[in-house]
Every structure is written in structure tokens, then in C-alpha cells.
Amino acid sequence: MDFFNVAVQTLDSTIRLSVPLLLACLAGLYSERSGIFDIGLEGKMLAGAFASAAAASVFHSAWIGLGMGILISVALALVHGFASITHRGNQIVSGVAINFVAAGSTIILGQAWFQQGGRTPALAPGERFEAIVFPGADAIRDVPIIGPIYSELISGHSLLVYIAFLAVPFTWWVLFRTRFGLRLRAVGENPAAVDTAGISVEWLRYRAVICTGILTGIAGAYLAMVQNAGFVKDMTAGKGFIALAALIFAKWKPVNAMFACLLFGFLDAIAIRLQGSPLPVIGKVPVQFMQALPYVLTVVLLAGFIGKAIPPRAGGVPYVKER
Amino acid sequence: MSAPYAKLPAWADYGLIPLVNLAVAFIVAGLVVLLVGENPFRAAVILVEGAFGRGQGIAYTLFYATTFIFSGLSVAVAFHCGLFNIGGEGQGYIAGLGIAIVCLSLDSVLPWYLLFPIAIAAAALFGALWALIPAWLQAKRGSHIVITTIMFNFIAASIMVYMLVDVIKPVGAMAPQTRNFLDGAQLPKLNWLIELFGFAKIRSAPFNISFILALVMAWLVWLLIWRTKLGYEMRTYGFSPKAARYAGISETRIILVTMMISGALSGMMALNPTMGDQHNVALDFVSGAGFVGIAVALMGRSHPVGIVLASILFGMLYQGGAELSFEMPNISRDMIVIIQGLVILFAGALEHMFRPAIQALFASLSPKSVGMAEAGKGA
Structure with a gap:
């Protein structure tokens, strides 16, 4: 029974840790499927986290916080779009730029506005998204097996967690069952064909990066308003890059993305759980090894040693109409 | 197109x-x-005065610039070949390991002028090898070099944390860093050079001999890119991989060689803060200099002269920025x-x-x- 409880707890923290990855990963999915590489997920998430925490603490409303997080994140996504779609700049360079601008300005503005060394004021309970307790969760808590699974794993998360997991089937539906999704995928593979069909490549790609901005905004809001009670400087701590790794790991597919993020979240949860205590058989594993594992796995996958990850064909290439 | x-x-x-x-x-x-x-204008004045007002400020400006010249050159060399090496940070960090090995084992035996070349070689080697793996994966397995080098930055950080905390740290010490280097691994200062121009005595600035090395490297990179066959091949490949292939240039060779040069330059970036300033290898000693290299290379348009100028500008921002934060908290x-x-x-x-x-x-x-x-x- 003890082992079972540990397992449930670990899976519970797996879910909590994988939510920001999942949102950012799906965000990257929209953009990259439309042919715009985005290594600025990290920056957009960070800016979203700061904006949502700042707005939530000033206006005392979690919803205004979420809205502001999305707004700022979309604004940065549009900068990325402006550089890489309208001006056909290098998408990698633009993403790097956005990461730096976000990293610097969140600290500077946070310090100037709140005077707490780059933090935002701690959010009161009403200014955060609270855990939603499903009906009957408390009643069956003591029932063996089903009780903990229902009341710990399924119930008791915040709204944003459910949004993140619902975004997976929704993204699948949008990409593979709607006209917009078909065009979005087409523009990432062969923009010239889409252009020939009389559809604006630029406007399609802009809509894709706006989707990206919305999702990274929610991811940031989750970090600042659910996982923590306020913004801490550099709180994304590389999660945007892990999400990028997960996206590649998932071969740019939404359902795979969920499993990849859960896997990376699980590795994180295990690393926190073990913290130096020895594993059976293997012995003591350094924490750093567990932390590096998502990156190592991605490199191995990219190298084609476990299946092949083939990116969208037109990814990273600005579209120039032939004249 | x-x-x-x-x-x-x-x-x-x-x-x-x-x-x-x-x-x-x-x-x-x-x-x-x-x-x-x-007030942005007052901020700009404080910044420029802080960086160039006194000899001390100039020495610090050039000290920061030294590191950025290396990282800027590293990014630029890869740019010329059409590769984006975003992994300078990790390559420099890993090079710290090479420096630590050389300095810790030889600093009591050799004087600095014998140790420095060995340390340069070690830093370049470690940086080059750390860049070699992504290069090989790009050339042979077709994985995107930007993504692999980003991943390698994180992997390098994990390795260095592990090495510094669990392996290299002296027994009983608290801080995750090596013991302090002895005289043999401390680079001589160049502050007298600035004093020659009539500035007051500079008390303590870490401006050191690796600045000269950086300038030499800038010249060598210019020589490589515009005056050698290899450089011509690199530029050809960067301009049009198809044309390069048609001309019989080996894709694998050119990617591997370019990335190793780029990694070696990134590796040398580690010399300045470790042997030149802190006299140890500490956690996170690179502190973003590898990424500054991207800005420097873009601003300098991948030309060594432009890179040196852009590096001095960024050195000015770093030094002046430190002064600015005193004046405007x-x-x-x-x-x-x-x-x-x-x-x-x-x-x-x-x-x-x-x-x-x-x-x-x-x-x-x-x-x-x-x-x-x-x-x-x-x-």
C-alpha cells in the first residue's frame, strides 16, 4: 500500500510538472506545423508568467491575470511573426532575441514596479486559480485504489490543468479535422501550393503564431498563478526548451506531444522525489543525470537512433512569392 | 527563390x-x-562615463570585450558556413573542465608562459570536441544543429554541475568550484598598457593577456575565411550547399571542420574569466557570454573587425551597466x-x-x- 501511495503521489506531481511543458509544446506545434520555427517559447512563457502575476496582483483577479499573460505573450508572438513572416528574417535569430528581451525586461520591470528584487507580490488565494474538487472526491478518498486515484490524480487540480489536457484533443481536431488545420499543415509543407490555391500564406502563418502566443501565455499563467504564487525571476528555467525537445520527441503530433511531456514531467518528478536516495539495482544516480535525460533523449531521437523525427518540410524557410 | x-x-x-x-x-x-x-539620456551618459571615463573602467570594458571577441568569432565562423552554432555557451562551459584539468595538475610546476599554451590547447580541444558531436549528427544523421547545440548547452550545464559539486570540489569546501589556481595558472595583467596612455594607476582590473590572444584569433579568422582554400569552401557551402556539393566539396568534412573551429573559439572564451580573473573554475562562470556572441556576430556582420568593435561596445555595456546600477538602482x-x-x-x-x-x-x-x-x- 505504501508503494501505491508513493506511485500516486509521483504521478500527481508528474501531471503538475508536465502541464507547462504540454501547453508550451502544443504552442510550438501550431507554429512549427505552419513552417515557423520557434525557439522563443521560453521567452514568451516567461513574459506571460510575469504579465499574469503582475496583473493578477494589481487587479486582484486571476482571470485578468490570465488575460494579460495571453495578451503579452501574443504580442511577443506577433513580433516573431513580424520578423520572420513579414520581413523574412532568420526565425532562429528572432526566437533567440525574444528570449533575451523577455528575460531582461521581466526582471527590470518587476524590480521597477514592485521593488521586490524582480519578484511580483505573493498572490492571495483569490488571485490564483484554485484547485477544483470533483463531486464525491472527498467521499471516496478512503476507498482503496480507486479512492486515491480519483481524489488525488483526477480531481483536485486547477482549471488550467484541465484546459491543458483538453487542448490535446482540441489541437488534434483543429489540425486534422478542420479546413484551417489542413491549410496550416499544408503551409508548413509546401507554401507555394497553398499560395497557388489563392490562400494567403502570410495570414495563415500569422494565425498560427497567434495560437502559439495564446498557449504560451496560458503556460506562463500556470507557472505564476498555479504552480507558484507569483512571479520569480527566470522561473521558466529552460522549460521552453524542454517543451521544444518534447515537440521533436513527439514528431510534431499532438497526442504524442502529451505523452512526451508526461514522460519529461515524470523524469522531473522522479528526480525531485529521489534527490540522492539510491535506486534499486542501479545504485545512486546523480540528480544532474536525471535532469539532463530529456535533452539526451531528444538528441538520440533527432539522430534517428529511435525512429526518425522529420520536421515540417518548409520549416524555417521564409516564403518568397516568385516575381 | x-x-x-x-x-x-x-x-x-x-x-x-x-x-x-x-x-x-x-x-x-x-x-x-x-x-x-x-531619464534615458542621463542613463546613457552614466553608462559611457562608467565604461570610458577612467582607466579602471576602460580596463574592465576591454576585459569583458575579450570574452565576447572569442564567442563572437565562434558564431561568425559557423555563420560563414551557413551553420548556426547556438551552443557556444556549453562549449565554453565544458572548456572550463579542460582548463581545470590542466591548471590543477600543472600550476605548481610550470610558469604561466608555458602553462598558457597548454591551457589554450586544452580549452580549444574540449570546446571543439563538444561541438563535434552536434556537427557529426548534423552531417551524418541530418539532425538540426540548432536544436542539438541547444540540448548540448543543457547537457553541458548538468555535467559541469556534477563535476564541480561531486568530483572537482576540494574536500571540505562549500562553494562548488575548484581550488584557487597558483601563480603558474594566473595570467599577467595588461593594465599597464592603459596606464601608458596617461591614465591614473589602475588598482584592480582583470584585463589580461588573453585580450592579445583574442586579437590574434580575430586576425587568424580573417585569414582563414578570406585567404585560405578552406575558408573559401566554407563560404561556398554557406552560400549554397548544392553548389558546394557540385564542386566536389565534402559536406561532412566541411561541417565537422567548421564546427570544430567554432567550438575551439568558444572554448578559448573560458580562458579569460577563469585564468585571467577568478583564478578558479566556478559554477556558471560563462554566465551568458556564449549568447552575447550571437549579438556580437550579428552586429559585426560576421567580420572580425566588426566583431572586435561590437565586442568593445558590449564590453562597454557590461562595465557601464555595472556603474549604472549603482546610480540608478x-x-x-x-x-x-x-x-x-x-x-x-x-x-x-x-x-x-x-x-x-x-x-x-x-x-x-x-x-x-x-x-x-x-x-x-x-x-
Whole structure:
């Protein structure tokens, strides 16, 4: 029974840790499927986290916080779009730029506005998204097996967690069952064909990066308003890059993305759980090894040693109409 | 793909457009300063005075610039070959391991002038090897070099944390760093060079001999890119991989060699802060210098002269920024990170934003300068 409880707890923290990855990963999915590489997920998430925490603490409303997080994140996504779609700049360079601008300005503005060394004021309970307790969760808590699974794993998360997991089937539906999704995928593979069909490549790609901005905004809001009670400087701590790794790991597919993020979240949860205590058989594993594992796995996958990850064909290439 | 932009005279291409881009980046940075509630003009004056006002400031400016020259050259070499090495941070960090091994084992035996070349070789070797794996994966397995080098930055960070905390740290010490290097692994200062120009005695600035090494490397990179066969092949591959393949240039060889040179330059970046300043290898000693290299290379248009100038500008921002944060507590050194981002945005991703306007201006002033009158003669 003890082992079972540990397992449930670990899976519970797996879910909590994988939510920001999942949102950012799906965000990257929209953009990259439309042919715009985005290594600025990290920056957009960070800016979203700061904006949502700042707005939530000033206006005392979690919803205004979420809205502001999305707004700022979309604004940065549009900068990325402006550089890489309208001006056909290098998408990698633009993403790097956005990461730096976000990293610097969140600290500077946070310090100037709140005077707490780059933090935002701690959010009161009403200014955060609270855990939603499903009906009957408390009643069956003591029932063996089903009780903990229902009341710990399924119930008791915040709204944003459910949004993140619902975004997976929704993204699948949008990409593979709607006209917009078909065009979005087409523009990432062969923009010239889409252009020939009389559809604006630029406007399609802009809509894709706006989707990206919305999702990274929610991811940031989750970090600042659910996982923590306020913004801490550099709180994304590389999660945007892990999400990028997960996206590649998932071969740019939404359902795979969920499993990849859960896997990376699980590795994180295990690393926190073990913290130096020895594993059976293997012995003591350094924490750093567990932390590096998502990156190592991605490199191995990219190298084609476990299946092949083939990116969208037109990814990273600005579209120039032939004249 | 049709060429989207017409030609401009060379001085506009290499002088005017970068300056316009840079100016816009600084104007936007000024707006951020305004948003924080300070006067951007006063901030600029404090910054420049802090960096160049006294000998001490100049020495610090050049000390920071040294590191950025290495990382900028590293990014530029890869750029010329059409590769984006975003992993300079990790390559420099891992090179710290090579430096630590050499210095810790030899600093009691050899004088600095014998140890320095060995340390250079070790740093270059470790950096090059750390770049070799992504290069090989790109050349042979087709994995995207940008993604692999990002991943390798994180892997390098994990390895270094593990090495410094669990392996190299002296027994009983608290801080995750090596023991202090002895005299043999401490690079001589160059502060007297600045004093020669009539500045007051510089008390303590870590400006050291690796600055000379950086300048030599800048010259060597120029030689490599524009005066050797290898450099020609690199540029060919960067310009058109297809043409390079058609000309019989081995894709694998050129990618591997370029990335190893780039990694070696990134590795050498580690010499300045470790042997030149702190006299140990500590956790996170690179502190973003590898990424500054991207901004520096973009701003310097991948030319060694431009890179040296851009590095001095960023050195000025680092040193002046430190002074600025004393005067205006609201503007911490993180302001540099914003400026860095804006420079990368405007000089890199949006480099063509003002080109059409400038072209129109040139065309209306003198049609000849943009090649309009010569249409039909052939380029």
C-alpha cells in the first residue's frame, strides 16, 4: 500500500510538472506545423508568467491575470511573426532575441514596479486559480485504489490543468479535422501550393503564431498563478526548451506531444522525489543525470537512433512569392 | 527563390544599415528605461562615463570585450558556413573542465608562459570536441544543429554541475568550484598598457593577456575565411550547399571542420574569466557570454573587425551597466540582456526592415548607386 501511495503521489506531481511543458509544446506545434520555427517559447512563457502575476496582483483577479499573460505573450508572438513572416528574417535569430528581451525586461520591470528584487507580490488565494474538487472526491478518498486515484490524480487540480489536457484533443481536431488545420499543415509543407490555391500564406502563418502566443501565455499563467504564487525571476528555467525537445520527441503530433511531456514531467518528478536516495539495482544516480535525460533523449531521437523525427518540410524557410 | 532585395553601395550595406538597426535597438531600450521611470539620456551618459571615463573602467570594458571577441568569432565562423552554432555557451562551459584539468595538475610546476599554451590547447580541444558531436549528427544523421547545440548547452550545464559539486570540489569546501589556481595558472595583467596612455594607476582590473590572444584569433579568422582554400569552401557551402556539393566539396568534412573551429573559439572564451580573473573554475562562470556572441556576430556582420568593435561596445555595456546600477538602482545589469535581445532582433532578425526605405532613398537621390541606370549591362 505504501508503494501505491508513493506511485500516486509521483504521478500527481508528474501531471503538475508536465502541464507547462504540454501547453508550451502544443504552442510550438501550431507554429512549427505552419513552417515557423520557434525557439522563443521560453521567452514568451516567461513574459506571460510575469504579465499574469503582475496583473493578477494589481487587479486582484486571476482571470485578468490570465488575460494579460495571453495578451503579452501574443504580442511577443506577433513580433516573431513580424520578423520572420513579414520581413523574412532568420526565425532562429528572432526566437533567440525574444528570449533575451523577455528575460531582461521581466526582471527590470518587476524590480521597477514592485521593488521586490524582480519578484511580483505573493498572490492571495483569490488571485490564483484554485484547485477544483470533483463531486464525491472527498467521499471516496478512503476507498482503496480507486479512492486515491480519483481524489488525488483526477480531481483536485486547477482549471488550467484541465484546459491543458483538453487542448490535446482540441489541437488534434483543429489540425486534422478542420479546413484551417489542413491549410496550416499544408503551409508548413509546401507554401507555394497553398499560395497557388489563392490562400494567403502570410495570414495563415500569422494565425498560427497567434495560437502559439495564446498557449504560451496560458503556460506562463500556470507557472505564476498555479504552480507558484507569483512571479520569480527566470522561473521558466529552460522549460521552453524542454517543451521544444518534447515537440521533436513527439514528431510534431499532438497526442504524442502529451505523452512526451508526461514522460519529461515524470523524469522531473522522479528526480525531485529521489534527490540522492539510491535506486534499486542501479545504485545512486546523480540528480544532474536525471535532469539532463530529456535533452539526451531528444538528441538520440533527432539522430534517428529511435525512429526518425522529420520536421515540417518548409520549416524555417521564409516564403518568397516568385516575381 | 528570387533574390528579394536589390544591391546597395558597400558603405551603406556595411555601415549605414547596421548603424540604423543599432540606433533603433537603442531607442527601444531607451523606451524601456523611460518605462522604468528614469531619464534615458542621463542613463546613457552614466553608462559611457562608467565604461570610458577612467582607466579602471576602460580596463574592465576591454576585459569583458575579450570574452565576447572569442564567442563572437565562434558564431561568425559557423555563420560563414551557413551553420548556426547556438551552443557556444556549453562549449565554453565544458572548456572550463579542460582548463581545470590542466591548471590543477600543472600550476605548481610550470610558469604561466608555458602553462598558457597548454591551457589554450586544452580549452580549444574540449570546446571543439563538444561541438563535434552536434556537427557529426548534423552531417551524418541530418539532425538540426540548432536544436542539438541547444540540448548540448543543457547537457553541458548538468555535467559541469556534477563535476564541480561531486568530483572537482576540494574536500571540505562549500562553494562548488575548484581550488584557487597558483601563480603558474594566473595570467599577467595588461593594465599597464592603459596606464601608458596617461591614465591614473589602475588598482584592480582583470584585463589580461588573453585580450592579445583574442586579437590574434580575430586576425587568424580573417585569414582563414578570406585567404585560405578552406575558408573559401566554407563560404561556398554557406552560400549554397548544392553548389558546394557540385564542386566536389565534402559536406561532412566541411561541417565537422567548421564546427570544430567554432567550438575551439568558444572554448578559448573560458580562458579569460577563469585564468585571467577568478583564478578558479566556478559554477556558471560563462554566465551568458556564449549568447552575447550571437549579438556580437550579428552586429559585426560576421567580420572580425566588426566583431572586435561590437565586442568593445558590449564590453562597454557590461562595465557601464555595472556603474549604472549603482546610480540608478532600478536599472540593474539585466538591462544589458534587454539591449542584447534588441540588438539581436534589429540587427539580426529584422536586418532587412529598413532596407526598402533606404533603397528608395538612394534611388531617389542617385539612381546609379543602386544599379538602376546600369540595368541591362549585366551584373
